[in-house]
Amino acid sequence: MTSYWCELAWLGGPRATQGVVIEVAGGRIKAIVSDQLAPPPGATPLRGLTLPALANAHSHAFHRALRGRTQDERGTFWIWRDLMYRVAAVLDPDNYHRLARAAFAEMALAGIGVVGEFHYIHHRPGGDAYDDPNAMGLSLAAAARDAGIRLTLLDALYLHGGFAADAPFGYAPLMEEQTRFSDGSVTEWADRVDDLAAMIAGPITKVGAAVHSVRAVDPTSIGTAARWAAGNQAPFHVHVSEQPAENRQCFEVLGRTPIAVISDAGGLGPDTTLIHATHASGKDIVMVGEAGAICCLCPTTERDLADGIGPSEALAAAGARLCVGSDSHAVVDLFEETRAVELGQRVTKLERGVHNTEALAEMATRNGYRSLGWKEGGCLTPGSLADFTTIGLDSVRLAGADTANALASAIFAASGADVHHLVVGGRPVVVGGNHVSIDIASELDAIIPKLMTS
Amino acid sequence: MTSYWCELAWLGGPRATQGVVIEVAGGRIKAIVSDQLAPPPGATPLRGLTLPALANAHSHAFHRALRGRTQDERGTFWIWRDLMYRVAAVLDPDNYHRLARAAFAEMALAGIGVVGEFHYIHHRPGGDAYDDPNAMGLSLAAAARDAGIRLTLLDALYLHGGFAADAPFGYAPLMEEQTRFSDGSVTEWADRVDDLAAMIAGPITKVGAAVHSVRAVDPTSIGTAARWAAGNQAPFHVHVSEQPAENRQCFEVLGRTPIAVISDAGGLGPDTTLIHATHASGKDIVMVGEAGAICCLCPTTERDLADGIGPSEALAAAGARLCVGSDSHAVVDLFEETRAVELGQRVTKLERGVHNTEALAEMATRNGYRSLGWKEGGCLTPGSLADFTTIGLDSVRLAGADTANALASAIFAASGADVHHLVVGGRPVVVGGNHVSIDIASELDAIIPKLMTS
Numbered sequence: 001m002t003s004y005w006c007e008l009a010w011l012g013g014p015r016a017t018q019g020v021v022i023e024v025a026g027g028r029i030k031a032i033v034s035d036q037l038a039p040p041p042g043a044t045p046l047r048g049l050t051l052p053a054l055a056n057a058h059s060h061a062f063h064r065a066l067r068g069r070t071q072d073e074r075g076t077f078w079i080w081r082d083l084m085y086r087v088a089a090v091l092d093p094d095n096y097h098r099l100a101r102a103a104f105a106e107m108a109l110a111g112i113g114v115v116g117e118f119h120y121i122h123h124r125p126g127g128d129a130y131d132d133p134n135a136m137g138l139s140l141a142a143a144a145r146d147a148g149i150r151l152t153l154l155d156a157l158y159l160h161g162g163f164a165a166d167a168p169f170g171y172a173p174l175m176e177e178q179t180r181f182s183d184g185s186v187t188e189w190a191d192r193v194d195d196l197a198a199m200i201a202g203p204i205t206k207v208g209a210a211v212h213s214v215r216a217v218d219p220t221s222i223g224t225a226a227r228w229a230a231g232n233q234a235p236f237h238v239h240v241s242e243q244p245a246e247n248r249q250c251f252e253v254l255g256r257t258p259i260a261v262i263s264d265a266g267g268l269g270p271d272t273t274l275i276h277a278t279h280a281s282g283k284d285i286v287m288v289g290e291a292g293a294i295c296c297l298c299p300t301t302e303r304d305l306a307d308g309i310g311p312s313e314a315l316a317a318a319g320a321r322l323c324v325g326s327d328s329h330a331v332v333d334l335f336e337e338t339r340a341v342e343l344g345q346r347v348t349k350l351e352r353g354v355h356n357t358e359a360l361a362e363m364a365t366r367n368g369y370r371s372l373g374w375k376e377g378g379c380l381t382p383g384s385l386a387d388f389t390t391i392g393l394d395s396v397r398l399a400g401a402d403t404a405n406a407l408a409s410a411i412f413a414a415s416g417a418d419v420h421h422l423v424v425g426g427r428p429v430v431v432g433g434n435h436v437s438i439d440i441a442s443e444l445d446a447i448i449p450k451l452m453t454s
Numbered sequence: 455m456t457s458y459w460c461e462l463a464w465l466g467g468p469r470a471t472q473g474v475v476i477e478v479a480g481g482r483i484k485a486i487v488s489d490q491l492a493p494p495p496g497a498t499p500l501r502g503l504t505l506p507a508l509a510n511a512h513s514h515a516f517h518r519a520l521r522g523r524t525q526d527e528r529g530t531f532w533i534w535r536d537l538m539y540r541v542a543a544v545l546d547p548d549n550y551h552r553l554a555r556a557a558f559a560e561m562a563l564a565g566i567g568v569v570g571e572f573h574y575i576h577h578r579p580g581g582d583a584y585d586d587p588n589a590m591g592l593s594l595a596a597a598a599r600d601a602g603i604r605l606t607l608l609d610a611l612y613l614h615g616g617f618a619a620d621a622p623f624g625y626a627p628l629m630e631e632q633t634r635f636s637d638g639s640v641t642e643w644a645d646r647v648d649d650l651a652a653m654i655a656g657p658i659t660k661v662g663a664a665v666h667s668v669r670a671v672d673p674t675s676i677g678t679a680a681r682w683a684a685g686n687q688a689p690f691h692v693h694v695s696e697q698p699a700e701n702r703q704c705f706e707v708l709g710r711t712p713i714a715v716i717s718d719a720g721g722l723g724p725d726t727t728l729i730h731a732t733h734a735s736g737k738d739i740v741m742v743g744e745a746g747a748i749c750c751l752c753p754t755t756e757r758d759l760a761d762g763i764g765p766s767e768a769l770a771a772a773g774a775r776l777c778v779g780s781d782s783h784a785v786v787d788l789f790e791e792t793r794a795v796e797l798g799q800r801v802t803k804l805e806r807g808v809h810n811t812e813a814l815a816e817m818a819t820r821n822g823y824r825s826l827g828w829k830e831g832g833c834l835t836p837g838s839l840a841d842f843t844t845i846g847l848d849s850v851r852l853a854g855a856d857t858a859n860a861l862a863s864a865i866f867a868a869s870g871a872d873v874h875h876l877v878v879g880g881r882p883v884v885v886g887g888n889h890v891s892i893d894i895a896s897e898l899d900a901i902i903p904k905l906m907t908s
Contacts, residue, residue: 014526064854065854067854067855067863067866067867068852068854068855068859068860068862068863068864068866068867069859069862071806071807071811071862071865071866072468072807072810072811072862073806073807074805074806074807074808074810075805075806075807076804076805076806077806079806080806105850106850109850110850243804244804302801303797303798303800303801304797304800304806304866305800305806306800306801306803306804306805306806307801307804308801308804309801330866330867331851331867332850332851333869336790343757343758344757344801346757346758346759346760347756347757347760347761347762347763347798349760350530350697350698350760350761350762351528351529351530351760352524352525352527352528352529352530352531352533352534352758352759352760353525353526353527353528353529354528356526356528357525357526394895395871395895396559396560396563396564396786396894396895396898397785397786397870397871398522399894399895399896399898399899399902400518400519400521400522400898400899400901400902400903401521401522402903405522405523406522408522408523408525408526409521409522410522411525412521412522412525412758412784412785413521413522413784413785415787415869415870415871416851416869417849417851417869417871440850440853441848441849441850441853442853444850444853444854445853445854447854448853448854449854449856
């Protein structure tokens, strides 16, 4: 049994609580004891505000290499995608492991206890399998283990090169850069993912299913993938309606919105997470809410890629759960990510407090754990996963906060730089603002230039 | 003569330069020497990227006390204003000095070398003057001197309690909370500001003129204040069109937009800075551009207060200069502030690279210095003010950046937490990430709770 004493902890509700002891054993929280105004003997003191560890529900680890490198040109999402494909083309199991380990460790340093890695770079450039067809997925799983954070590897089905109204079945063949993403068919995808799950599923690693998008997967295959997910009690993630062009092309070829396509294929339920949904229609939003599905908003990426501002208020009002992801890692800061959901509503509705602080804190924690299949994580209650993070309240950003407003100060003014501690599955991962085992900046400095010049 | 060696420095243009020596004497840059790949003997090494010091062109120092305290309620700008007035009501020359000193030091720690403090809390609650009618302004000037940063004290004229279509001259009387803002007439304001300038103007302090807004000052008085500014070669700042309600009421009472009112009063010229201009009309934008005026965008505040997203692309295209301000200090991070200008355009136009990196870097530096009347600041050239700041490139946020993209990485991914050094007027103010003389967080912790409970 290990004990931690939290100066302040958020146990749910609108405010933090002073003086909380968290007792941990076997990777779980055994007990929560309140009204402990001083650290009991033997307890590790955590000064500042302790939150459930943050959940990064949508990540493409390799995009970290693009940070600061795509900003200057006037252009669109689609021009950015070309740059992103250039990095995807040079990845191999070794350099991908190194890059992802540093990217996941950067997440740990920002208080993130679990990441949903949306993974579609499966095979060799050109499409031939590696000796182990799951070599790339195994690299990602090893990277997350090295970084000490929980991983849901969302292995993504990718079959087509986008909509093409004039093609026989409505889809273009894969572009050359996309060939390494594809397994050829949903059956081959499912076989490979079964193997992967057998190899990596464990106490801090899960495999989930993903469909890249309605652009890359036809409705029949979407249905098959969704049934695989349901049969394996695995989370099911899909990129959807990030860009107006996808909606237009989908309507042209399939006569429906992307979300309607997913729903009709049987892919919309309480274990489904729709990524983005930026341009969801009013009818889409009703469908998502009725299904009790989850939407993962990635506002710092959606800003960066000129996607737009997603309809978070309408989605929440319809009954959808919301969570957040740092996606392209333009920045990795779930405080900035979470407040951006609310601030995006404020600049479009010209009204404040659309999502209250408690709702925002749940997006960053419990809802993300739920989206990634860790239903017992993201909250500080007895029996939950022992995943929590502590932010110092002694930086200039948070000084002046008190018990009554510490949670709101964290959500609206903290930076990832304020994270002092992270515990995942009962194991310390970040202590005193440093990762316990990885010199993250040096690793990023070593690997990124190699990827960008090769 | 003091020498600094910069590993990387931004000397203008789209990219940083490697190995730059800055020679400083008498508070000015005497020489810039490039191609110095190692520190010469005696030079202080500045590892990372050195930029001109950042300019915070719009600040209300006392709003720092509200951080994290107004977020939870559903509401509008006007409800927030009531909360803000409660803090304004408890300020006196002593506690205002303490709060502002910590707030200005927080700015220094974020790389800010000059602040434009938009100052309107002049008198005692109820409106009687302090023994020295400039007691509050003197407190602010002392606070900036203590914090080591340059100050333009924009002393604001405030006469009326808002538009009132049914009142004889179209303006409501002052609300009780507003009485301490007013000098009674523009003549009394000008007399007081003359006295203030005589007392505080000096090497790191300037006095500028401000009109609170077209809500608070009638057109005739706006004209008089603008002439005072022109006669004193002082910058002239006005809050304008932050909220649609101001536009509507202004049109109802004066038959014109707020910007047209300022222009007709003779208040729109190259030394004018319009604060916000969020809801400027197409015609307004043409006027602003033709006048060569400056617009100060405060996007982190404009997000927070549900103002909306200002028309930065149209303003720049029309010929306006743009700069930025942290305004309400919801966060004090001019990297976040500056990228928010561009990212706001991306989410509304669904296009990337609207303002390029160089233009954004100029908003954060030279344009802000220009707005605040320091025409020789905000750039690293011989003869300029010796104001510069260095950000480390060794945090997880910026690791992986190289010479070609260090500037873009700073603008799009840095946090105020990455600032390691700040020199203002040749004097070190922040060294190794710490303020040279002020324990900022302790000071904020000491003063804010007193203000919030009194």
